[in-house]
Amino acid sequence: MSSSKTVNVGIVIVSHSLKIAEGAADMVRQMVGDAVPLAWTGGDVDGGLGTNVAGILEAIDAAWSPSGVAILVDLGGAETNSEMAVEMLPEDRRGRVVVCNAPVVEGAVIAATEASGGSSLSAVKRSAEELYA
Amino acid sequence: MHDANVSRSADSFVPLTASAVLVNPVGLHARPSVKLTQLAKSFAAKIEIALDADGPWTDAKSPVKVMRVKAPQGATLHFRVTGADGETALATLLALVHDGFGET
Numbered sequence: 627m628s629s630s631k632t633v634n635v636g637i638v639i640v641s642h643s644l645k646i647a648e649g650a651a652d653m654v655r656q657m658v659g660d661a662v663p664l665a666w667t668g669g670d671v672d673g674g675l676g677t678n679v680a681g682i683l684e685a686i687d688a689a690w691s692p693s694g695v696a697i698l699v700d701l702g703g704a705e706t707n708s709e710m711a712v713e714m715l716p717e718d719r720r721g722r723v724v725v726c727n728a729p730v731v732e733g734a735v736i737a738a739t740e741a742s743g744g745s746s747l748s749a750v751k752r753s754a755e756e757l758y759a
Numbered sequence: 760m761h762d763a764n765v766s767r768s769a770d771s772f773v774p775l776t777a778s779a780v781l782v783n784p785v786g787l788h789a790r791p792s793v794k795l796t797q798l799a800k801s802f803a804a805k806i807e808i809a810l811d812a813d814g815p816w817t818d819a820k821s822p823v824k825v826m827r828v829k830a831p832q833g834a835t836l837h838f839r840v841t842g843a844d845g846e847t848a849l850a851t852l853l854a855l856v857h858d859g860f861g862e863t
Contacts, residue, residue: 657793739793739822743800756823 635741635750636663636689638697639734640682640704642675644668650698650731658738665689677704682711686723694722694747696754698733722747728754772804775845778812778837783859787830791860796822798855804842806852812837819852 637654641647647668654664665688670676682697689695697712699705705725712723724747726733733754740753781787787795799806799819807816810830816839817824830836836856840849855861 657790735793736822739796742797753821753823
């Protein structure tokens with residue numbers, strides 16, 4: 627392993643549907659490759675449609691990078707639960723996790739593309755948010 | 760007197776331009792856009808693309824902007840590259856297009 631390897635920003639996908647989250651992650655892996663830490667979560671604690679804070683926290687942990695983590699969400703609860711998860715992170719990590727205002731599938735691919743080039747967390751977020759610009 | 764327009768900066772480079780025809784069936788759609796952006800980002804040079812030699816020019820390092828170019832198969836993709844590693848960047852980018860972005 628090379629010590630000069632860039633530490634890329636991680637990507638977390640949060641959808642109400644586990645299938646959507648998993649499918650979006652598949653697209654990221656196939657289109658962008660393995661250079662970016664990636665995790666996804668979807669569904670409520672009973673396995674139904676929804677999101678849950680514990681699952682989001684696990685995903686952030688799985689995709690953790692010292693450069694930070696960008697979260698892509700779908701609808702309302704995914705965003706509020708993601709924000710809640712960020713609030714619950716240890717203080718030293720909290721400032722390095724952002725929720726992007728971008729469509730979940732396209733945003734995940736764009737954010738991962740940006741991250742794969744070694745871009746900063748703010749650049750990754752800005753790039754994903756260009757989709758709504 | 761010196762001409763104020765003459766740049767004396769050591770890091771100023773003359774832009775290099777070249778073009779290549781998109782041979783892969785889907786043209787510059789999602790997957791090729793990602794590859795192009797990733798490759799462009801691996802160079803320090805400023806890299807722009809356009810469907811016309813006169814522009815408008817698009818930042819090749821922006822995945823969103825590259826995808827919005829929506830160039831179909833058969834379209835000519837123009838490159839404008841400015842920077843110290845510009846020659847290598849241009850050659851590598853042209854090779855990617857000629858290779859159909861690795862798609863069959």
